[in-house]
Amino acid sequence: MSPIIPLLILAIPLTMFLFLGIAGCKLSHKTAGVLGTLGMGTTLVLAYLTAFTYFFDPQFINEAGERIQQVLFDQTWLHLYDNLSINLGFLIDPISAMMLVVITTISFMVHLYSLGYMHGEKGFQRYYAFLSLFSFSMLGLVVATNIFQMYIFWELVGASSYLLIGFFYTKPSAVSASKKAFIVTRFADLGFLMGILVLSYYTGTFDFIRMTSDPTWVLASTGGATFMGCSVLTWALVLIFTGGMGKSAMMPLHIWLPDAMEGPTPVSALIHAATMVVAGVFLVARMFPVYMMEEAATTIVVVIGALTAFYAAIVACTQIDIKRVLAFSTISQIAFMMVSLGVASAGGGQVEHHGLGYMASMFHLFTHAMFKALLFLGAGALIHAVHSNDYTAMGGLRKYMPITHWTFLIGCLAIAGIPPFSGFFSKDEILSACYAWSPFVGVWMTMVAALTAFYMFRLYFLVFHWEEHKCEHHTPHDAPITMSLPLIFLAAVSIVAGFIPFGHFVTWNREAYDIHLDWTIAGSSILIAVLAIAFAWKMYYRKNDLPAKFRKALPNLWDWCLHRFYWDELYIFITHKIIFGLVCRPLAWFDRHIIDGTMDAFASITNRASDAIKPLQSGQVQMYVWVYVIGTLLLGAITVICLI
Amino acid sequence: MELKAIFYLIPSLIMFCCGLYGFITRKNMIAMLISLELMLNAVDMNFVIFNRFLFPGQMEGMMFTLFAIAIAAAETALAIAIIINVFRWVKNIDVRELNKMKF
Numbered sequence: 001m002s003p004i005i006p007l008l009i010l011a012i013p014l015t016m017f018l019f020l021g022i023a024g025c026k027l028s029h030k031t032a033g034v035l036g037t038l039g040m041g042t043t044l045v046l047a048y049l050t051a052f053t054y055f056f057d058p059q060f061i062n063e064a065g066e067r068i069q070q071v072l073f074d075q076t077w078l079h080l081y082d083n084l085s086i087n088l089g090f091l092i093d094p095i096s097a098m099m100l101v102v103i104t105t106i107s108f109m110v111h112l113y114s115l116g117y118m119h120g121e122k123g124f125q126r127y128y129a130f131l132s133l134f135s136f137s138m139l140g141l142v143v144a145t146n147i148f149q150m151y152i153f154w155e156l157v158g159a160s161s162y163l164l165i166g167f168f169y170t171k172p173s174a175v176s177a178s179k180k181a182f183i184v185t186r187f188a189d190l191g192f193l194m195g196i197l198v199l200s201y202y203t204g205t206f207d208f209i210r211m212t213s214d215p216t217w218v219l220a221s222t223g224g225a226t227f228m229g230c231s232v233l234t235w236a237l238v239l240i241f242t243g244g245m246g247k248s249a250m251m252p253l254h255i256w257l258p259d260a261m262e263g264p265t266p267v268s269a270l271i272h273a274a275t276m277v278v279a280g281v282f283l284v285a286r287m288f289p290v291y292m293m294e295e296a297a298t299t300i301v302v303v304i305g306a307l308t309a310f311y312a313a314i315v316a317c318t319q320i321d322i323k324r325v326l327a328f329s330t331i332s333q334i335a336f337m338m339v340s341l342g343v344a345s346a347g348g349g350q351v352e353h354h355g356l357g358y359m360a361s362m363f364h365l366f367t368h369a370m371f372k373a374l375l376f377l378g379a380g381a382l383i384h385a386v387h388s389n390d391y392t393a394m395g396g397l398r399k400y401m402p403i404t405h406w407t408f409l410i411g412c413l414a415i416a417g418i419p420p421f422s423g424f425f426s427k428d429e430i431l432s433a434c435y436a437w438s439p440f441v442g443v444w445m446t447m448v449a450a451l452t453a454f455y456m457f458r459l460y461f462l463v464f465h466w467e468e469h470k471c472e473h474h475t476p477h478d479a480p481i482t483m484s485l486p487l488i489f490l491a492a493v494s495i496v497a498g499f500i501p502f503g504h505f506v507t508w509n510r511e512a513y514d515i516h517l518d519w520t521i522a523g524s525s526i527l528i529a530v531l532a533i534a535f536a537w538k539m540y541y542r543k544n545d546l547p548a549k550f551r552k553a554l555p556n557l558w559d560w561c562l563h564r565f566y567w568d569e570l571y572i573f574i575t576h577k578i579i580f581g582l583v584c585r586p587l588a589w590f591d592r593h594i595i596d597g598t599m600d601a602f603a604s605i606t607n608r609a610s611d612a613i614k615p616l617q618s619g620q621v622q623m624y625v626w627v628y629v630i631g632t633l634l635l636g637a638i639t640v641i642c643l644i
Numbered sequence: 645m646e647l648k649a650i651f652y653l654i655p656s657l658i659m660f661c662c663g664l665y666g667f668i669t670r671k672n673m674i675a676m677l678i679s680l681e682l683m684l685n686a687v688d689m690n691f692v693i694f695n696r697f698l699f700p701g702q703m704e705g706m707m708f709t710l711f712a713i714a715i716a717a718a719e720t721a722l723a724i725a726i727i728i729n730v731f732r733w734v735k736n737i738d739v740r741e742l743n744k745m746k747f
Contacts, residue, residue, distance in 0.1 A: 617746050618743065618746065619742075619743025619744070619745070619746030620739075620740060620743060621739055621742075622667070622668050622669075622671075622739060625664075625667060625668055626668060629664065629668075
């Protein structure tokens with residue numbers, strides 16, 4: 001494959017960013033929007049072309065039946081020493097080809113949708129410039145040939161996410177949310193950077209293919225070095241995973257994602273649901289063969305993933321803001337993917353087993369991107385119609401917004417795991433992989449899946465059924481065509497995506513592999529999802545006092561969930577009381593009183609000394625003469641005494 | 645009785661001390677200037693005395709003295725000019741009052 005097309009895939013969004021960013025203010029809103037969308041459309045076509053060529057052209061399959069990883073171009077970008085240089089390139093393999101499809105599809109849909117959603121907003125051109133920058137960085141991230149290129153684009157993604165969350169920069173909440181997102185993820189990226197440095201110090205390379213094609217070599221190159229009782233490789237992998245935790249909003253670092261919903265809704269759909277937040281999953285998948293070598297690191301992945309999935313799911317059951325429900329749902333679903341990768345790599349060497357978890361994770365990434373973008377764009381249409389984020393301002397909207405209603409329902413069914421919608425297939429594979437690893441994790445994740453079905457249908461019933469909300473201003477109606485079209489397209493994808501034979505395309509060792517549905521697991525998960533939906537229907541279909549009773553019965557649990565288990569308060573407590581109060585304040589005191597005090601003391605000594613000797617300079621000429629004469633006589637006397 | 649250098653030097657020293665005393669104690673600037681001239685003349689005398697007693701065949705000391713007298717005349721004229729100007733500005737030539745330029 002010639003390197004022209006891959007180069008264009010990266011160059012078009014970048015050019016679009018520069019063009020719209022510099023010349024945007026000269027263009028009308030419409031021109032800028034259409035130009036951005038057309039640019040993304042071209043990228044979409046090229047990315048599809050690349051992915052289809054890769055998946056269907058036999059030249060990319062070797063004699064052993066494996067798909068090959070091909071580097072389409074790789075250019076030295078920064079040459080430091082003979083054995084240390086940083087390359088920028090374009091690597092195509094099953095997961096990067098899949099991500100190209102996901103990113104360009106969602107990004108194009110969001111560009112199209114934003115034409116309607118952001119209509120008439122101030123800074124429309126800037127918005128499209130930032131969207132292009134984000135698309136460029138995300139595409140650069142997934143096709144990275146080496147871990148340092150990934151890190152560079154990883155930071156670019158973080159920066160463009162910051163710009164987009166803070167797009168409404170006159171709103172203080174948006175500004176603080178963007179800062180929070182940037183600082184939390186940046187903090188996690190520090191771990192990522194340290195991980196990269198540790199890993200490349202021992203292996204002497206940044207290159208992905210070098211590391212993943214021979215993970216035993218990576219293990220051997222550390223030479224059994226240990227640090228604080230754990231092997232160096234474990235440390236490196238855990239540190240790299242920390243970066244992934246930040247971007248993918250895993251438990252201790254998840255606090256930025258719900259707040260990031262302050263950004264425009266299409267941005268939430270693009271960045272905080274479908275593409276950027278799965279970067280952490282993608283990172284672990286990219287390094288998967290290396291993770292397989294370290295049981296301890298993968299166990300951490302599983303534990304953190306499982307805890308996050310449950311936590312986010314239970315919090316989502318009580319949130320009032322519909323975008324926050326979706327945000328917590330995203331956290332929970334990404335945790336599903338993480339768990340799946342974890343159980344796959346900790347599988348104890350059975351190829352069958354690795355294949356299942358890894359493939360399931362990537363499959364879920366794909367389907368989740370589609371249906372979660374659909375749900376977010378649907379939520380955007382709702383917010384556009386009623387001008388509020390809270391479900392209390394909605395209710396009974398199914399009559400007024402039929403397109404939004406049906407597409408949203410499809411999204412809910414997909415995420416709840418009802419066949420034949422796409423979420424069922426991918427989630428079922430994940431559950432199979434979990435059961436194969438440990439029944440406990442399997443049961444745990446099934447429980448989370450039930451909660452998923454419950455909170456999504458709680459949201460659905462509260463928004464579209466429940467009690468009709470009185471709108472004072474106007475009757476809500478369906479969104480314009482530019483907004484409905486992406487909804488319909490994504491709903492169609494969410495219906496059919498489950499039937500893609502994903503195992504033939506994306507597996508950990510790149511060999512084709514057949515998916516088998518395990519009907520005992522599938523049957524039980526369908527049953528439990530249906531039960532959860534029925535429960536949600538009982539509670540929220542018509543206005544009744546069951547939710548209030550439920551709330552009274554478990555007041556503590558409800559409060560804890562509503563306040564997201566007080567994580568934000570915990571962070572504020574730690575930063576303000578402990579870090580600021582116990583560390584920074586004494587440091588500030590030391591600085592102000594000891595260091596500044598020493599300098600001030602020098603200054604005041606000089607001042608006082610000068611005050612003390614100033615009267616000598618009296619201006620009385622005869623006084624000077626006196627002093628001069630006496631001094632001369634004294635000196636003369638001393639000289640004479642010395643000479644004698 | 646042979647004339648020794650010390651007979652010349654002692655009057656010169658007395659002259660110098662008188663000048664110094666006048667310079668320190670008189671508050672009138674004109675009087676201070678006169679005292680200054682007195683000290684200068686004492687120094688000039690010393691030049692001549694040492695030339696006469698140490699290097700009898702030579703004239704350098706004499707020449708220096710003539711130079712010094714000429715320069716002292718110019719300097720006195722300058723000083724008088726300054727004193728007159730000071731008097732015009734502050735209506736006073738008492739040296740105790742003239743301390744505005746100390747810092």
